[in-house]
Amino acid sequence: MTCDQQHAEQAGVPGLLRGVRDELGHEVAPEWQAAALAAPRHRFLPERVWLPDAQGRYAVCDRSAQPEAWLAAAYTDDAVVTQVNDGADPTEDDEPWPSSSASAPSVVFRMLEALDLEAGMKVLEIGTGTGLTAAYLARRLGDANVVTVEIDAALAERARAALESNALRPTVICADGQEGWERQAPYDRVAATCSVTRVPVAWLEQTRVGGVILTPWDNPWICWGLLRLTVRQDGTAEGRFSPYSAFMTLRAQRKDLRIYRDVVRDEHRPQESSTGLDPRLVAGREWTSDFTIGHRLGNVWYVWHDDPNVEGVRRRLWLATTGCTSWAAVDWHGEERADRYTVWQHGSRRLWNEAEEAYQWWQGHGRPGPERFGLTVNGEEHRMWLDDPAHSWSLRS
CATH class of the missing domain: 3.40.50.150 (Vaccinia Virus protein VP39)
Structure with missing residues (x-):
């Protein structure tokens, strides 16, 4: 030395x-x-x-x-x-x-x-x-x-x-x-x-x-x-x-999920609709909104797919349940401001509808960050709440 x-x-x-x-x-x-x-x-x-x-x-x-x-x-x-x-x-x-x-x-x-x-x-x-x-x-x-x-x-x-x-x-x-x-x-x-x-x-x-x-x-x-x-x-x-820390997940709770390998199947016939909410506002824009949306939806994850090889689509937002039973995709065509965005959904849950509702809930409650949220744990049951445990909901696993 x-x-x-x-x-x-x-x-x-x-x-x-x-x-x-x-x-x-x-x-x-x-x-x-x-x-x-x-x-x-x-x-x-x-x-x-x-x-x-x-x-x-x-x-x-x-x-x-x-x-x-x-x-x-x-x-x-x-x-x-x-x-x-x-x-x-x-x-x-x-x-x-x-x-x-x-x-x-x-x-x-x-x-x-x-x-x-x-x-x-x-x-x-x-x-x-x-x-x-x-x-x-x-x-x-x-x-x-x-x-x-x-x-x-x-x-x-x-x-x-x-x-x-x-x-x-x-x-x-x-x-x-x-x-x-x-x-x-x-x-x-x-x-x-x-x-x-x-x-x-x-x-x-x-x-x-x-x-x-x-x-x-x-x-x-x-x-x-x-x-x-x-x-x-x-x-x-x-x-x-x-609002601190981002750590690697406990190995026993890790999941290795990929949209194409684990979620989308050839036999799936998704329903098409549209939305007026820019998908970029819902996923990955702000940590505080992501924290809220994630905990309102519970067991749902997302990923952005750039240039998905679909005509006219610049980016596609994918949402899916961790159990791979429901998924949604929302297309962004590159316009900074658009009136409508195409939505595809499959499964028993309408995940984009839920994500829209969660985003509006976040807006309506003053755009809260993690410090306003709490958790009550009773064995396997986890109940999430905002400001007061009296106003809680069951966290989906």
Whole structure:
């Protein structure tokens, strides 16, 4: 290692904490600053990471070949992809897709703040990843009070080694995080570093009454939002969303859906109609509207298809249920302002009609963002609400 590299490593954490401060709008709490200094981020990253290139694809960055780029990634307030394709080497025909990452530091510290930890609390972390968040927790609470679960055996082993090399020994378990870790329950806090579309029942059952579950949130329409639930005496949990974080989905809840492979069939005979609502307003224009529409529709996802090889159509918006039983397509012909847009729908649900209604609902309720929404969880039942739990609806799965 050169003197310049050693100096860059030593300066990395203080510089990163300044960047996090600017993003959060306040200083990182002293106890978390101390944890970050004691467990420098670069010590938890693998020698090979994947960074986005100019085309938005992921290219490998090897520490031995590109030490400056690798270290810059370690101390930039951005997520760093640490595994692709669930650990399999991409082939020429298989582009790298992220399957594990080191979260952006500002998001990590925001989540640590939201946990509202006190000395002596016991924490279950779901999704060990690099082990860095577990390191911060162990520095703050002590090894005996931290259990971290990772489904990927290679990631779990690497995290355990990184923790031990930093004189930290929280309990690292290789298991399915959806099941929690009952052997050391109950926990004061359950904190996930992967997003969920449903809160697993095991997490509720393994959290103390009055304890907190903090998890990034995923909806088929949009992966966005941080959910903080408090577990109640009757075993239910309730809490609100905040407009932060977008994480990879818990592996047990992942879906790999493509319109042409999984949804549209030759025998389908869609019904044709038209709409006066520009489809670009409904999907992908604003995060706040996407959050609302996604949670009004529940189990519906969308994708834009550019140049779909249909005469006169520049872009086509596809909507489909996750069960692949209903779908809709709306055509945009390239005009900035048009009177009508062609709609095709198939299945028992009229998905475009539902999406239109959800968009109008969002407009009529003051264009709310995630911070006005909450969730009540009772076992498998999830009820979404705006402002007040008294005005709730069942979230479709």
